[in-house]
């Protein structure tokens with residue numbers, strides 16, 4: 001999910017304003033959230049910091065560099081670079097890791113009043129600092145994988161369209177031996193949605209520019225398109241990788257939906273077939289797409 005923050009108005013900031021440096025880019029991972037009391041603690045974590053490649057974790061509690069969570073992120077950086085053919089950047093991605101949800105929520109409410117509470121956020125400030133904000137929770141691994149992916153993308157690309165940003169973050173948040181693990185919950189829900197008449201529409205996703213416009217179904221569809229493009233065929237994969245390559249220095253490339261239609265023909269129909277194959281039981285997977293491993 002993505003929003004644009006400005007210094008004067010909390011919502012409705014355009015991509016143009018962002019490009020001009022008047023606003024911060026803000027993305028978030030989940031639809032968690034709850035009402036909390038008036039904030040009384042607003043300080044960022046500061047006592048401990050650990051640096052590993054691009055990753056810079058700041059917390060008020062000690063966490064060893066060898067901790068599996070951090071090692072997973074260090075490995076994720078390599079995987080994202082390999083999978084997306086993105087050059088590794090040295091630009092740091094800050095991770096402000098709060099000890100608990102209450103302190104995180106209090107900081108968020110005091111610092112960004114009017115913005116919804118989420119379990120985690122990624123923010124790119126006008127001076128291009130890349131920062132993740134989250135708290136320790138049972139979902140910490142997927143939250144960090146999701147938000148750190150945003151950081152890695154924004155460290156390497158001139159701009160990242162909203163839905164692709166979220167599609168790739170959703171794609172890489174699913175842990176496993178290799179990128180491209182199937183989000184079974186998304187597949188199940190997409191299959192049900194399809195039975196109820198839903199049809200994919202990448203062009204519609206491309207028109208979304210604000211975080212509040214993206215619904216849960218849009219996250220599922222963004223994940224599905226991303227998974228489809230990376231695993232359905234060499235042609236679909238090439239379309240996405242070439243698009244990302246263009247985004248390194250061109251903030252306004254031609255539409256990805258047009259490029260994909262030119263390359264594979266009837267992408268909507270193929271995506272439906274792809275999701276149906278992922279949703280099929282293992283014994284019915286004669287046409288199951290390559291889904292669990294990186295080509």
Ligand SMILES: [Zn+2]
Pocket residue numbers: 001002027028029146150165166169
């Ligand atoms: Zn996100």
